[in-house]
Amino acid sequence: MDGSSLVTQVEFDEVKKGYDPEQVENYLEQLGERLTLLAANLRKAVDRAEAAEARAVAALKERDAAVSRAEAAERKAAEAPPATSGGDDGTESIKKMLMLAQRTADSAVEEAQASAKNIVADARSKAAEIVGDAEQRAERLLIEAQKVGDEMMQEKSAAIVRTVSQLEARRDDLLEDTNRLGSYLSEHRQRLAETLASLQAAVAADGGLRVDPEPSLAVAPDAPRATELVSADDPPPAA
Structure with a gap:
């Protein structure tokens, strides 16, 4: 699986006040397309480099073959009797072929090296561009994300402040109600006490009913005691 597939197939969980899923999906799709294009360009560049390398190898083989032919011709010329002017032309022709093969090989090698260098530079440039954009x-x-987090934190802080303010207001209302109730009870008790005093004064003035004091439970001085009620002749109680 290539990098573009990893990018285009990724999925994110949706959360409240998170990123827009459509925007994230579009961005990942665009990034995947760019990675796919980069991979295709790199493949083409590699193919060109391989072709240049093949040409260079072929040129080197051709040069080696030309060198071998030239060496064989030189050995043959050394073993043969003194050559005529035509033989000199043959040796010169072989040398020219050898030089041409060498130049062809050198050109192929330089082309392969230049192509490889361009491929690497282009790949690095494209990769740097994509990485920089990402x-x-x-x-x-x-x-x-930080902005959204700050906004959410501010909203939570504001909600907490509002809740605390509401609780404080409720507490103040309860305290005020408690104070009013205490004042009402005090005033009511005062009115009851005044009413009772007025009734008692009115009853006393009219000679009507009076409130007798509660009977006392104190023992009269001449009342017999419990021990005196027991006769001296009575037997003592059984133990």
Whole structure:
């Protein structure tokens, strides 16, 4: 599985006051397309590099073959009798072929090296661009997340402050109701006491009913005691 598949197939849980799922999905889709395009370009570049390398290898083989032919021709010329002017032309032709093969091989190698260098530079540039864009996007998302978190924290703090204010207001109302009830009870007791005093004064003035004091439970001085009620002749109680 390539990087683009990992990006396009990722899923996020949806939470309250989080990121917009549609925006996140669109961004991941765009990033996946760019990664797919980069992978295709890298594949093409690798193919070009491999083709250049194959040409370079073929040129080197051709050069080696030309060198072998030239060496064989030189050995043959050394073993043969003194050559005529035509033989000199053959040796010169072989040398030219050898030089041409060398130049072809060198050109192929230089082309392969230049192509590989360009491929690496292009790949690094594209990768740096994508990474830079992803980092900027991630930074923006982080800032947005912090902003959302701060807003949520402010809302929670405001809700707590409102709740505390409501509780304090309720407490003050209860204290006020308690104070009013205490004042009412005090005034009511005072009115009852005044009414009772007025009734007692009116009854006393009219010579009517009087409230007798409660009977006393004190023993009269001449009342017999419990021990005196027991006769001296009576037997003592059984133990």
